[in-house]
Amino acid sequence: MGNKGNLVVGQSGGPTAVINSSLVGVIHEAMQHDAIGAIYGMVHGVSGVLHEEFIDLRQESAETLERLRYTPASALGTVRYKLHSADYDRLLDVLMAYDVRYFLYIGGNDSMDTAHKVHLAAQAKGYELYALGVPKTVDNDLAYTDHCPGYGSAARFVATAVRDTGYDTEAMGESSPVKFIEVMGRNAGWLTAAAALARVEPNDPPQLLYVPECGVSLEQVVNDVRYWYETIGHCVVAVSEGMRNEQGEEIGSGFGQVELDAFGHARKGGVVETLEAIVKAELGVRVRHDKPGYLQRSCAALASPVDRAEAYLVGQAAVREALAGVSDRMITLERQPGPTYAVTTGLAPLAEVANAEHLLPREYINAAGNGVTEAFLEYARPLIGEPLAPYARLAKHAVPKRLAE
Template identity: 60%
Template sequence: MGKVKGNLVVGQSGGPTVVINSSLSGVIQEAMAQSAVGEIYGMYRGIRGLLKEEFIDLRRQPAGVVEGLRHTPGAALGTVRYKLSEADYDRILDVLKKHNIRYLHYIGGNDSSDTSWQLARLAASSGYELHVVAVPKTVDNDLVHTDHCPGYPSAARFVAMATRDTGRDTEAMGPESPVKILEVMGRNTGWLTAAAALARQEEGDPPHLVYVPERPVSVEQLLQDVERCYREREYVVIAMSEGAQESAGKTLGEAFAPKEVDTFGHRMKGGVSDFVATLLSGKLGLKVRLDKPNYLQRSLMVCASAVDLEEAFRVGKEAVKQAVGGCAEGIVTLVRAPGPGYHCSLEVVSLAEVANKEKMLPVEFMNEAGNYPTAAFLDYARPLVGALAPPYVRLSRATA
């Protein structure tokens, strides 16, 4: 059977990253190279743009703009958090048919994978030939069946660089302002927070404590950890996940956490560092400063990982190749080759295997105490993030 000829539509969804546009560039460039693809449409603000028939003509964008997307942060098409319902189905089918859209690519994370899966099932049950191949993206790194997600390495690089530099700032302040808490993104997983450990250049460097949602910490243990670290070096740098837990299902500092939920019903995170700062000040009498980089973690191109930029482009291209090649539905995944060198090949797995599932930080990636990443995690993450050059130095304390 020959390749179906038709038009292609691509959308971006969820939180932007510094490499989501690199994936978009990959989709556009590969679509232009495929004779089976006619028009190339961009959904303006994700699936809502499809519903409203608000499309951007991507085929007629200047070549320099398409290539320039590879190094432009944000989401060039505009993004959205919109939960599809069955009430949207008839409208979606009408739009797909009206524009003869046969190839659909949605760039996003967990919730976007669910949207792609719904679209694939809708088309199949309606007898409409539509090839839906999703493109992975999330700084949380929590998609299953992939070694890592585009967007994560760059955000992890930001966290590592921020930890390294704020660590030197805190070391300089010493007993005057001895505790620094860096609050890191991560709804339910600690992949991004764990990346703070990449900042450590030599033994004793920050961060000194790292807390992730997968390893709950009691208030008593937290106080003991901080007091011990302070006695050892007179300052403490803590990388704290916004989703850190006191016990399974109970957010650390529950009273400080926001009460809002997003469109998909996920409770908003935050407040944990405020709680811990109040706790440490009250119980240990230590002055605490907070760093909350929030959305800077996912948006600074200056912190982009070279591996991330290239892989994001590759997965975008691969999605189109797979769709035009006959893949009815799926999502592109990265498969790491074994051995000392770093290389990832690309595969496709069914959206049914990925949608609404979450990959947690493995047990072996945190130490027994649950307060610091292991060498196994560092070996996993370091090739993705790259070297944090140049190395920093310290003055000898030899007196004149």
């Protein structure tokens, strides 16, 4: 049991559909332990610590907390401020002034780095502090954990969106037979790979997907799309915003945004706009694209219940570990062996998580670099919760023709 003291929790980096579930896991768990005094929330992450902007989470109603588990985005406010080394002195001064003994930070790599440095700064001052990281990222690129809370929900959204826009494309037929859908992921293709979870029959969308880990030539993209167009009459392609060519160069701006100046001139094309223009020119058909953007990480209505529950779990675990005297660690999810999907929580050193980036391994990508393997599907399937609701296609029994044309 840790010393009696106050707890502070913050959210950092891009929001997700379930990061508030982790926050509520922290609060609910903290409320169960007498060793914890005040439960403070950082307003906009470490920026809130630096500016002494804390809120008293014990004063939130039970109803608010319950609803918050189903509310997307970061209820405390998030931050992308990069701390300077001088900031850590100030951070420690503030934490000490508020008698904070438990520092829990929910976020991705950068947030783990921050939590690690807070731990080091406390150590250097001889101040007893338990600093823990709670994983969060739709990119699923944190190492030492089977997967990251936030990913399953974004994966479910992407699979849903690709299937829906895929059925739409199929219905349009010759009117606009090719569709690109841009998926989040500058370096990691986990989320784009999840589009494959939309597929039930072999010809289902997405017919193709491209991830940053496996660059392919634009020529291959054109040939891949042509193959599907000629075979089934249409083609739906999921593309990581950070997709690369065979030289490893990003095809688009990599940020999912076409930057235009005030006069409407493009500074640099995004990846789907570039691919759309090339395929249109080469195949001579109408090509369309979707850019669901921030909806991928914020659509609570399509969140994975499994993901939401795990997000809560890692929040709870962080409090328990801190009280048990653990510091400088991130909570991980460990998949249990056996036929039924189950996870337990574990621990990983913050510094090692901060310095690693867990990309999609080669064995999860097919040989051609335009799809995933069964091994990936087995990995990802349980994370999105129940399978997507079944759709129907007509059997289409043809009526014999009675006239010549």
